[in-house]
Amino acid sequence: MELQRLQHQIDELKAASVVPAGDSSIIPAGASQYICTPDKSCGELDPAKPPYPTTKITGFFQADAVWFDQSPANQFAVGGGVPAMGDVQDGADFRRTRLAAVGKVWENIDYMIEFDFAFPGRPSFMDVWLDINDVDGANNLRIGQFRTPFGMDGQTSVKELTFMERALPAAFLPFRQIGAMYYGTNEDDSATWALAGFRYPTDTFGGNVGDNGGFGMATRITKVLGDCKEGHGLFHLGGGYSFVDPANDLVQYQNQPEVFVGETGGAAQVPAGVPSNVPPFVNTGLIPTDNVNLFNVELAAAQGSFYAQSEAFYTVVNQNVGDTLTFSGAYAHAGYFLTGEKRVYNRKNGVFGRVKPNSNFGDCGGTGAWEIAGRWSYIDLNDENIQGSRLNDLTAGLNWYLNPYTKFQWNYIHAMLDSPLNGDSSADIFAMRAQVDF
Secondary structure, three states, X not given: OHHHHHXXXXXXXXXXXXXXXOOHHHXXXXXXXXXXXXXXXXXXXXXXXXXXXOOXXXXXXXXXXXXXXXXXXXXXXXXXXXXXXXXXXXXXXXXXXXXXXXXXXXXXXXXXXXXXXXXXXXXXXXXXXXXXXXXEOOEEEEEEEEEOOOOHHHHOOHHHOOOOOOOHHHHHOOOEEEEEXXXXXXXXOOEEEEEEEEEOOOOOOOOOOOOOOOEEEEEEEEEEEXXXXXXXXXXXXXXXXXXXXXXXXXXXXXXXXOOOOEOOOXXXXXXXXXXXXXXXXXXXXXXXXXXXXXEEEEXXXXXXXXXXXXXXXXXXXXXXXXXXXXXXXXXXXXXXXXXXXXXXXXXXXXXXXXXXXXXOOOOOOOOOEEEEEEEEEEEEEEEOOEEEEEEEEEEEEEEXXXXXXXXXXXXXXXXXXXXXXXXXXXXXXEEEEXXXXX
């Protein structure tokens, strides 16, 4: 009798779980998932899928310490003729401290809301967007603020960079702007494409106003050759183009020597007469501009524990008054894992991705992953009436990945500055970082 009673209860539960197609009046409160037939009619509830929306909290921080050794000529050049203002101070700082919420509001709608609490203007908007998946086959549509699709270095997450900072030509990137992007991959994810339109320039809170211009576009295409799974050889090709018409009719390109540290707690807390952060070593100043055309090419390769990556950039600035300007930049870097790991290639985004140690530190005597790397990078901001200087950096790096979510980085940078006004000079920089993400 007891078995018959239990079987009767099971039969009743099964019957209650079936919803007649099109009859939403008997759907339990709070339920939002249906099994849809090919003709788009919905019926049985799908208990395997969670109700929407879903939310996951993610974040990371990067704590840096930096030491500088500059020649007197370098202090003079960086300070614009005032050595004290070019005397870059040693220091420590949180380079980035971010929190984000990611998830889905429906099966085909993703979202991300990310803020940085270490960036100037803190807290500042980072990635704040919604994605509509599979709007046209396998292609997606992103709306909000995001990294515009231009450059391999620019599309690589800061959590997964080989060095502490992106290479010098990152100064040219339109980077995060507010707009819309259409992107996708081919069937086997060996090619990626993206096209974005956006307002320009966007502030740290995703805003832009202006009737005279104030828009831009960027596009990137990549193709990978070879089998990039299980560490077999691969060869990556890519290219991009961007056009911007700034709302304020001004552009400015500048960069530090691939390291940042500063204090924004107030002038009274900074030693008198010295800069409170790393001043730019190269700087065009504000340029009255009609529009800018930006081009780049990408090359990358990997074989076993070795990988390499390089890009070249060419920027054409059409001044309001005066000759057309051309600026350029390039970099090349290579890395090798002493402990046998392989740099994973992210086929969906066309970049190198997260490092996963063969043995995590602390697991049965595991040592984590150890990586050595070297980079040359260059940027030239001299042309016609603009003399923004030329900078070459040589960087040696050592990375220790304790596990996929914790790493330490050490960078030695030799910066060689060529200033048309103040001559040649150099600086030696040692920097280290602790990073954890979740």
